[in-house]
Amino acid sequence: MGRSPCCEKAHTNKGAWTKEEDQKLISYIKSHGEGCWRSLPKAAGLLRCGKSCRLRWINYLRPDLKRGNFTEEEDELIIKLHGLLGNKWSLIAGRLPGRTDNEIKNYWNTHIKRKLLSQGIDPQTHGQINGGAAAAALADPQRQEMITVVQDDMAVTKTISTTDSSYLTNSRHDDVDNHTGDHDHDLDLDLDINLDLSISLPCCSPKPNYSQPSSQANPTSTTTTAAISSPQAICLCCHLGFQSGEACCSCQNYSKSPHVLRVMRPLEEAQR
DNA sequence: AAAGTAGTCAACCGCACAGGC
DNA sequence: CGCCTGTGCGGTTGACTACTT
Secondary structure: OOOOOOOOHHHOOOOOOOHHHHHHHHHHHHHHOOOOOOOHHHHHOOOOOHHHHHHHHHHHHOOOOOOOOOOHHHHHHHHHHHHHHOOOHHHHHHOOOOOOHHHHHHHHHHHHHHHHHHOOEOOOOOOEOOOOHHHHHHHOOOOOOEEEEEOOOOOOEEEEEOOOOHHHHOOOOOHHHHHHHHOHHHOOOOOOOOOOEOOOOOOOOOOHHHHOHHHHOOOHHHOOOHHHHOOOEEEHHHHOOOOEOOOEHHHHHOOOOOOOEEEEEEHHHHOO
16 A cells, blocks of 8 residues: 655755754744644744654754763663663663663664674674573573563553563564563553663653653552562662662662653572 | 775664554 | 554664774
8 A cells, every 4th residue: 555655755855954944943842842743844944854853853952862972881771771672772762861762773883782792792682692691591481571560640550471582572662562462361461561661870860751740640559569569579770780779760769750660570580 | 185994873764553533 | 444644663874074094
């Protein structure tokens, strides 16, 4: 069937953005807010495709972007998150305040890949290039990552078994829902998933939407989850090597900030 | 100084999904 | 239920810059 083009390409500019275009986009979004990207270019007086506007805003013009070099801590976090999530750049970016998926993707491809290769680590499997130990560990059928999800508004949780290693290597954010559908027996509940992982750098600058009234409307009922209350689980942050309170905001602040996803694993696995 | 090469990163492309109709 | 639209994502490209010869 084929999709219709996202815009009338014959009348749109392409390539690098000019300062004038940037200014138009910024001032339009400042006064009207984000959203409705398809109609935005016309409304803002831009000869650009809506997708192009969105990309420009998200990757370059957004005021909360942190420009500049990545820190060692960010490096570490990206590597660890990539080991867990694969090429899910948007999810990884969600854990790095002020960084965009495109930026992280570029950084991965230009810096981290090379860094890992020079250390003899396969950037895809995160295993030793000659041994592949980590990849083997990932494929271990005994391995069970317990992901406890705290959903923003519904104030409910669910636990996902990720015995299937494809969950870690192939799933998109939205595939998780498919995954849950395919493995209902692994689930406690059949609900939507908020993939807002509660992993972040020590600075832990909160995302703006965390403070939205709707998210805070009912914080108390979400604070108790099976994983939290269970002594048989540890926080992924801790598992990844961060000391409690160092990078793991959720360990310390979880009860205060329930709108997080905690990736947990059984204690016996962690103790192995 | 010029040419060639490598590295970086903004931007584009195509695909998939959600939701409305 | 199927089609269509809007949006977001990951992969890729290509322009620009830095470095080397």
